Amino acid sequence: xxxxxxxxxxxxxxxxxxxxxxxxxxxxxxxxxxxxxxxxxxxxxxxxxxxxxxxxxxxxxxxxxxxxxxxxxxxxxxxxxxxxxxxxxxxxxxxxxxxxxxxxxxxxxxxxxxxxxxxxxxxxxxxxxxxxxxxxxxxxxxxxxxxxxxxxxxxxxxxxxxxxxxxxxxxxxxxxxxxxxxxxxxxxxxxxxxxxxxxxxxxxxxxxxxxxxxxxxxxxxxxxxxxxxxxxxxxxxxxxxxxxxxxxxxxxxxxxxxxxxxxxxxxxxxxxxxxxxxxxxxxxxxxxxxxxxxxxxxxxxxxxxxxxxxxxxxxxxxxxxxxxxxxxxxxxxxxxxxxxxxxxxxxxxxxxxxxxxxxxxxxxxxxxxxxxxxxxxxxxxxxxxxxxxxxxxxxxxxxxxxxxxxxxxxxxxxxxxxxxxxxxxxxxxxxxxxxxxxxxxxxxxxxxxxxxxxxxxxxxxxxxxxxxxxxxxxxxxxxxxxxxxxxxxxxxxxxxxxxx
Amino acid sequence: xxxxxxxxxxxxxxxxxxxxxxxxxxxxxxxxxxxxxxxxxxxxxxxxxxxxxxxxxxxxxxxxxxxxxxxxxxxxxxxxxxxxxxxxxxxxxxxxxxxxxxxxxxxxxxxxxxxxxxxxxxxxxxxxxxxxxxxxxxxxxxxxxxxxxxxxxxxxxxxxxxxxxxxxxxxxxxxxxxxxxxxxxxxxxxxxxxxxxxxxxxxxxxxxxxxxxxxxxxxxxxxxxxxxxxxxxxxxxxxxxxxxxxxxxxxxxxxxxxxxxxxxxxxxxxxxxxxxxxxxxxxxxxxxxxxxxxxxxxxxxxxxxxxxxxxxxxxxxxxxxxxxxxxxxxxxxxxxxxxxxxxxxxxxxxxxxxxxxxxxxxxxxxxxxxxxxxxxxxxxxxxxxxxxxxxxxxxxxxxxxxxxxxxxxxxxxxxxxxxxxxxxxxxxxxxxxxxxxxxxxxxxxxxxxxxxxxxxxxxxxxxxxxxxxxxxxxxxxxxxxxxxxxxxx
Numbered sequence: 001x002x003x004x005x006x007x008x009x010x011x012x013x014x015x016x017x018x019x020x021x022x023x024x025x026x027x028x029x030x031x032x033x034x035x036x037x038x039x040x041x042x043x044x045x046x047x048x049x050x051x052x053x054x055x056x057x058x059x060x061x062x063x064x065x066x067x068x069x070x071x072x073x074x075x076x077x078x079x080x081x082x083x084x085x086x087x088x089x090x091x092x093x094x095x096x097x098x099x100x101x102x103x104x105x106x107x108x109x110x111x112x113x114x115x116x117x118x119x120x121x122x123x124x125x126x127x128x129x130x131x132x133x134x135x136x137x138x139x140x141x142x143x144x145x146x147x148x149x150x151x152x153x154x155x156x157x158x159x160x161x162x163x164x165x166x167x168x169x170x171x172x173x174x175x176x177x178x179x180x181x182x183x184x185x186x187x188x189x190x191x192x193x194x195x196x197x198x199x200x201x202x203x204x205x206x207x208x209x210x211x212x213x214x215x216x217x218x219x220x221x222x223x224x225x226x227x228x229x230x231x232x233x234x235x236x237x238x239x240x241x242x243x244x245x246x247x248x249x250x251x252x253x254x255x256x257x258x259x260x261x262x263x264x265x266x267x268x269x270x271x272x273x274x275x276x277x278x279x280x281x282x283x284x285x286x287x288x289x290x291x292x293x294x295x296x297x298x299x300x301x302x303x304x305x306x307x308x309x310x311x312x313x314x315x316x317x318x319x320x321x322x323x324x325x326x327x328x329x330x331x332x333x334x335x336x337x338x339x340x341x342x343x344x345x346x347x348x349x350x351x352x353x354x355x356x357x358x359x360x361x362x363x364x365x366x367x368x369x370x371x372x373x374x375x376x377x378x379x380x381x382x383x384x385x386x387x388x389x390x391x392x393x394x395x396x397x398x399x400x401x402x403x404x405x406x407x408x409x410x411x412x413x414x415x416x417x418x419x420x421x422x423x424x425x426x427x428x429x430x431x432x433x434x435x436x437x438x439x440x441x442x443x444x445x446x447x448x449x450x451x452x453x454x455x456x457x458x459x460x461x462x463x464x465x466x467x468x469x470x471x472x473x474x475x476x477x478x479x480x481x482x483x484x485x486x487x488x489x490x491x492x493x494x495x496x497x498x499x500x
Numbered sequence: 501x502x503x504x505x506x507x508x509x510x511x512x513x514x515x516x517x518x519x520x521x522x523x524x525x526x527x528x529x530x531x532x533x534x535x536x537x538x539x540x541x542x543x544x545x546x547x548x549x550x551x552x553x554x555x556x557x558x559x560x561x562x563x564x565x566x567x568x569x570x571x572x573x574x575x576x577x578x579x580x581x582x583x584x585x586x587x588x589x590x591x592x593x594x595x596x597x598x599x600x601x602x603x604x605x606x607x608x609x610x611x612x613x614x615x616x617x618x619x620x621x622x623x624x625x626x627x628x629x630x631x632x633x634x635x636x637x638x639x640x641x642x643x644x645x646x647x648x649x650x651x652x653x654x655x656x657x658x659x660x661x662x663x664x665x666x667x668x669x670x671x672x673x674x675x676x677x678x679x680x681x682x683x684x685x686x687x688x689x690x691x692x693x694x695x696x697x698x699x700x701x702x703x704x705x706x707x708x709x710x711x712x713x714x715x716x717x718x719x720x721x722x723x724x725x726x727x728x729x730x731x732x733x734x735x736x737x738x739x740x741x742x743x744x745x746x747x748x749x750x751x752x753x754x755x756x757x758x759x760x761x762x763x764x765x766x767x768x769x770x771x772x773x774x775x776x777x778x779x780x781x782x783x784x785x786x787x788x789x790x791x792x793x794x795x796x797x798x799x800x801x802x803x804x805x806x807x808x809x810x811x812x813x814x815x816x817x818x819x820x821x822x823x824x825x826x827x828x829x830x831x832x833x834x835x836x837x838x839x840x841x842x843x844x845x846x847x848x849x850x851x852x853x854x855x856x857x858x859x860x861x862x863x864x865x866x867x868x869x870x871x872x873x874x875x876x877x878x879x880x881x882x883x884x885x886x887x888x889x890x891x892x893x894x895x896x897x898x899x900x901x902x903x904x905x906x907x908x909x910x911x912x913x914x915x916x917x918x919x920x921x922x923x924x925x926x927x928x929x930x931x932x933x934x935x936x937x938x939x940x941x942x943x944x945x946x947x948x949x950x951x952x953x954x955x956x957x958x959x960x961x962x963x964x965x966x967x968x969x970x971x972x973x974x975x976x977x978x979x980x981x982x983x984x985x986x987x988x989x
Contacts, residue, residue, distance in 0.1 A: 072977035073907075139894040146893060149933070154940050166937035173933055177893075178926035184903070185918060188910040 002046075003063050003081050006089060006126050009039050010096070014119030021112025028115040032100045035119060039093035039126075047086055047483070060206075060490065062086070064132070074191075074201035078133040083483035084340060085129045088267055091344055092129070094469070095259040095351055096122045099252035101462045102355045105362060106251055107155055114155055114252075117147035121256055128264045132205040134187045137272070141228075141264070142180050148261065149173050151253045152245065159247045159308070168241075168248035175241040179231035186224025190276065193217060209275055215283075222277035222284060229273060232265035233321050236295045243306075246314040247367070251358030254310060258317045258354065259347040266324050266343055270491065274331065278494040281329070286416065288329040293422045296322030300429025304436055309357040309367045312437055316393060317350045319426055319433075320401075326423055327408035331495040335411025336488035337481050342404025344480065345473050349392040349401060352466040353437075356386050359459055360441065363452045369437075374446030380454025383442045385463045392470050394434040395427055400473030506562030511550040512576050513566075513620065516613045519543035523609050527602045537591040540605040541584060544612065548580040559986030564684060565626035566617070569986030574834060574979065575619040575752040578841055582744035583612045585845045585958050589737035589852045592955035597645065597857035604644050607637035608741065615749035622760065624673045624683040627753055631669075634749060635662055635717070638742060642734040645857055654733025661726045662716070669713025675706025685760040707778055710757075717750045720819065721788035724812045728796065731808030736855055736862050739804055740848035743811055744841045751818065751837055755830060758822065759985050783823050787920045789816030794927035803851055803864040806931060807844065810890055813924055814840055820921060821905045824912035831980045832904035838976060839889065839901035839969060846962030847886040850879050853955045854948065866935065871943025878956075879948060880939050882963045887932040889966050892925055897969035 013035030017028035050062050064080035081089075099118060107114050124144020131137035149169050156165030163171065187203070193213040195201050202208065213221075231238045246254050274281050281288075299319030306312035320342065327339035359382055360375065361367055376383045392399040405427065412420040455463070473480070507514070522543065526536055551573055559569035587608060594601045614634030621627040639662070643655025677683055679702055680691035691703060712723065719727040731739050793813025800806040818840075821832035854869075855862035863869075873880040889898030902925070909918045969976055 068974075069972075070974045070977055072974065072981055139899075142894045142899075146888065150940065153937050166934075166941070170930060170933045170937070174926050174929050177891075177929055178922060181906075181922045181925055184906060185910060185922070188907050192911055 003065055003079050003130060006039065006042060006130065007079075007123055009035055009042065010119040010123040010126065013038075014116040014123065017119060018112040018116035021110075025108070025111050028112045029100060029104060032115040032119055033097060036093050036096035036100060036122070039096065039122070040090060043086055043089045043093060046081070047090065050086070060486070061132070069133075069136070073135070073203070075135045075203045076133050077136060078204060079130040079136075080132040081130060082487055083485070084267070084270065084487045087340065087344065087480055087483050088129045088263065089126055091263070091347055092122055092125050092260055094465075095255055095347060098259075098351055098355065098462055098466065099255045101458055102255060102358055103250060103252040104458060106358060110154070114151070117150045117154075118252055118256070120144075120147040121151065122260075125256075125260045125264060129267060133203050134191070134205060134208065134272075135203040137205075137268075138180070138184055138187060141183075141268070142177065144261070144264075145173060145176055148253065148256065151256075152249045155250045156248045156253065157250070159244075162247060163244050165248040168244045172241045172245040175231055175238070179228040179238070182224045183228030186221045186228075189217070189221045189224070193221075205272070205276075211276075215279060218277050218280040219283065222273060222280035225268070225273040225276070226284070226288070229265040229268045230291075230325075233262060233269075233325065234265075234318065235291050235321070235325060236298045236318075239295075239299075239318055242318055243311045243314045246310050246354075247308055251354060254314075254354040254358075255351045258314070259351045262317065262321060263343050263347055266321070266328065266339065269328050270336070270339070270487065274328070274491050275494060278497070281331070282495055285329040285331065286419075289326050289412070289416060289419050292322045292325035292329070293419055294322070295319065295325065296423055296426035297429065300426055300433060303433040304429070307369045309360070309369060309372070309437065309441060310354065312369075312433065313350060313353045313357060316353075316430070316433055316437075317346065319429065320346045320350070320393075322426065323405055323408050323423065326412050326419070330408070330412040330415045331492055332411045332414060333485075333488045333492045335408050335415075336491055337484060338404050338407025338409075338411055340404075340484040340488075341400060341473065341477050341480060342408060345392070345400025345404050345470060348466050348470050348473075349389050349399075352385070352389040352463060353393065355459075355462060355466075356382060356389065359455065369440035371447060372441045373444040374442070375452070376442040378446060378448075378450070379452040381460055382455050382463075385455070385460075385467065386442060387438060388467055389463075389470075390434040390438050394430040398471070398474045400470045400477070403474055403477050502563060505557045505560055506566075506568075509554050509557045509560035509568035510562050510566065510620070511554050512547050512573075512580075513613070513616050515543075515547045515550050516609065516616050519547065520606070520609045520613055523606050527606060531600070531602055533594075533601050534591075536602045536605050537587065540587050540609060541591075543609070544580055544584045544587065547616075548577060548584070551577055561622070562620075565623045566620040567622040567986060568620055570983035571752065571755065571830065571834075571985045572619045574983040575748055575837075576616055578838060579612065579615045579619070579745050579748050582748065582841050582845060583608065583615075583741070585849070585962065586737055586741040586744065588958040589740055589845075589849055589955050590735075593735060593737045593852050593855065594857050598647070604641060607640045607644075611635075611637040611641070611741070612745060615745050618749040619752040621753055622685050622756065624677075624685075627757075628670070628673070631717070631750070631753075632666065634746065635666075638738075638746060641738045641741065642730060644738065645735055648733075648860065650733040650861070651735065652733075654730045657726055657733075658730045665713050665716035665723065668709050668716075672706045672709025672711075672713065675702050675709065679703045679706065685757060689760055704778070708781060711754075711778065711781070714750055714754050714757075715785060718747060718754075718815045719808075719812050720785050720815055721792040721812060722785075724789065724792060727808045727812055728800075728805045731811075732802060732805050735857060736804065736848050736852035736864065739807070740845050740852065743807070743844040743848065747811075747815065748837055748841060751815075751833060755822065755833060756985060759830075779823055779825075782819060783914070783917060786816045786819035786823060786917055789813060789819065790920045790924040791816075794924045794931075797931045798927065800931070801866050803847075803866070803869065803935065804862065806935070807847055810928065810931075811844070813928065814890070816924070817902065817905050817921055820914065820917045821908040823917065824908040824914055826908070826912065827984065828904075828908050828911065830983075830985060831977070832901075832908040834980045834983065835904040835973075835976065836901035839897035839966070842962050842965045842969070843886050843889040843896075843898055846882055846959055846966060847890070849955065849959040849962055850883040850886070853879060853959060866938050869935065870938045870941055871945050872948075873940040874943070875945050876948035879959065882959050884936050884939060885963055885966060887936055889970070891929050891932040895967070895970045897966045897973075900969060900973045 020027040061080035127140030152169035303315035617630035645651040716723040797809035889896035892902040
């Protein structure tokens with residue numbers, strides 16, 4: 001019953017928050033905050049109490065739970081936790097708390113329902129990190145989008161001259177659901193191949209590994225998984241939903257999308273696509289890494305061209321996900337370790353930038369860089385934080401992003417030096433767009449007179465905690481590396497065995 | 501011929517026939533709206549309660565005309581559940597209608613009786629009589645509010661087109677009879693398997709015409725033109741009845757016809773020969789239905805028209821499982837239909853709760869549900885869940901149904917059909933989400949007041965069923981596994 005609680009806390013907490021709106025408009029916020037703190041405490045407890053020193057090839061799960069579900073189809077309710085999953089769940093809790101705090105003033109109507117949706121999104125994300133039955137995984141993968149859809153469509157913002165929030169949310173859903181169906185077909189294909197080979201009908205991840213099938217079949221099935229994950233990661237050219245969705249979404253939604261939903265895609269590649277299809281992934285690696293380079297450059301260039309702060313940050317995160325993709329398909333221990341750090345650091349720094357964009361909007365009523373500018377002198381505390389997180393985004397040594405990018409490039413160099421060199425363009429672009437963001441919003445001549453309110457205690461605390469975590473990750477990443485070591489070794493081993 | 505066991509096997513059909521007479525007598529003696537409605541519900545529930553007895557003697561061939569097996573009993577239960585739901589919706593809906601209100605329940609019981617006979621048919625004669633017994637009362641039900649032009653138009657259109665479809669079907673039966681000299685499904689099967697003295701063209705034409713007649717009832721493309729107008733004009737609870745009872749029985753007889761009539765072989769494999777080409781026809785029909793239904797639904801402003809168009813697509817998805825064939829196809833079809841029935845019941849139920857027979861037009865426009873999230877959180881939740889279920893989002897019954905269909909299609913390697921399903925689902929999301937966005941859009945309005953709670957109760961029951969099937973489908977999957985079509989010659 002232990003790890004099921006990781007799911008139940010946000011699920012039940014959401015219901016409670018929803019009902020407690022009767023007790024006052026702010027009651028749901030406190031309940032939701034308490035739930036996220038509880039999630040962090042709970043998962044940190046497992047982290048401290050767990051032993052992650054098991055080697056490759058042994059039983060891969062730290063804790064697992066299994067209950068019968070749909071016997072007719074060989075589907076079980078099977079949850080399991082490994083080091084990477086645990087790290088991601090801690091991150092989920094932290095960003096959940098950030099989302100609650102960031103929306104404290106922004107969301108003022110139907111707060112109960114808002115926090116219900118927010119908590120259920122978290123529950124879905126946690127489910128993705130825990131599920132090791134492919135059917136169960138797919139259920140969480142799809143279901144977490146529904147509360148996200150409601151967050152955008154009910155509490156989002158219509159963009160002048162762009163899509164309305166309902167249109168943006170619908171676009172997001174159609175992209176991800178259509179790609180999801182392709183993955184469902186791949187899952188079914190894999191299960192049927194397993195039935196053909198062994199006569200056993202099962203959706204269990206552990207059973208389906210090493211399913212014998214022809215290379216062509218494996219390649220096609222792997223593509224189904226890859227496309228579904230690539231839409232959510234996102235990878236150019238499947239990124240069409242990203243900027244519109246961010247622009248229309250409330251701050252909490254943006255934090256959740258970049259911080260969590262995008263990371264579920266990278267996580268899915270690591271947990272499902274590579275271990276299930278090591279040979280096919282090996283064959284596909286060059287294309288995937290090339291797509292990663294395209295994503296880095298394309299995201300970087302487009303980020304620079306944006307005039308809407310949230311769209312700029314969205315494209316910046318797209319560029320970062322290119323590094324993640326390269327690292328995953330480089331598939332050696334160094335690169336995968338780097339991916340894990342980069343996922344965490346990217347989530348924290350991008351979330352912080354979205355929170356800042358939201359705070360600036362609350363004060364100036366604008367996301368448009370044409371009307372912003374010169375804010376450094378007009379508000380306290382927020383601009384220095386912005387400088388800090390922009391520096392993190394551009395990969396300043398000493399902060400988490402640098403460690404991640406460094407490890408990824410180090411690992412990728414061993415696989416393909418040419419592509420790695422091309423990916424380094426991204427580092428230059430990152431400096432350009434991060435400083436451009438700062439320059440357009442905070443420097444230059446002020447567009448209006450009068451001081452604006454600085455960060456209050458709540459706002460400053462959120463940014464402060466995120467900053468501390470980034471510094472810790474940059475200076476002492478070893479605890480996280482220990483957590484993901486066994487996974488990285490296992491994947492690298494599987495892919496290395498598969499390579500000719 | 502008729503013995504004790506076959507009488508027991510036909511208990512549901514017998515009890516439902518008795519119910520027709522009881523309802524008719526009640527109306528003749530003294531008009532009492534609530535009494536007639538109540539007796540109808542109790543009678544249908546009693547019919548449902550006879551299924552366990554019947555299942556003890558199944559599979560059972562009862563006369564040359566009927567067969568009772570696991571599949572017929574499953575669909576009997578599903579039809580009765582849908583009929584009870586529709587009756588409860590009608591009860592509230594017709595409360596303040598002008599004129600004679602009681603006869604609508606007589607029509608409903610007659611139609612149910614036809615549907616129950618149809619799922620047991622194993623002979624062209626019983627197929628035809630049962631199909632007409634089911635359909636003819638539907639014209640009356642669709643046009644029941646005949647003072648409203650739209651309702652009357654709906655009934656007339658349905659009547660004329662349905663009559664044309666029926667004659668096409670009879671023509672097909674005549675072709676098959678001319679070739680085989682027999683009218684029972686087994687005889688037709690013998691025609692195709694032996695191939696002795698067979699005029700392949702006439703036999704195929706006969707089968708295609710027969711299927712075309714059934715496809716009309718299922719509103720599969722290209723026989724779908726009537727659907728939008730008929731659903732639109734018919735009163736909402738009648739729409740629920742039409743979309744559930746009327747469809748389930750036809751799918752059941754189609755499955756039996758294909759399986760016993762020699763299109764599928766004994767173990768669900770496709771035999772070579774003339775019957776095989778029919779599967780290609782069905783595959784084309786499936787793709788056309790999926791595309792036509794979803795494209796038609798894209799710009800609808802009326803919820804009833806939207807549900808009608810989406811039903812075209814949904815029966816296209818169902819056809820994918822049928823084309824896939826095999827033992828699993830029957831399970832997949834059963835699962836998909838069950839999900840579709842409860843979802844439709846819930847969706848039409850919400851429209852029905854919002855509308856009243858005396859009000860003129862039903863509250864089924866996008867404008868009518870705008871801001872429903874504030875005016876009635878419960879109905880808004882129910883309608884949203886139903887739409888998500890139609891879209892096939894996990895944790896709803898619709899997803900489990902779609903999962904079964906995809907699994908069946910995948911196992912048979914029907915790549916083109918699966919591609920159509922994926923495209924159709926993406927299109928479908930667009931218009932289902934459009935309605936959901938309207939429901940939760942900020943809009944002012946009076947809170948919804950409901951005449952009395954019976955219809956709301958139906959909606960809640962449908963909502964719970966859709967969620968329970970979505971979360972815990974094992975009992976239903978288990979039941980379907982043990983409800984195969986009997987292989988009796």
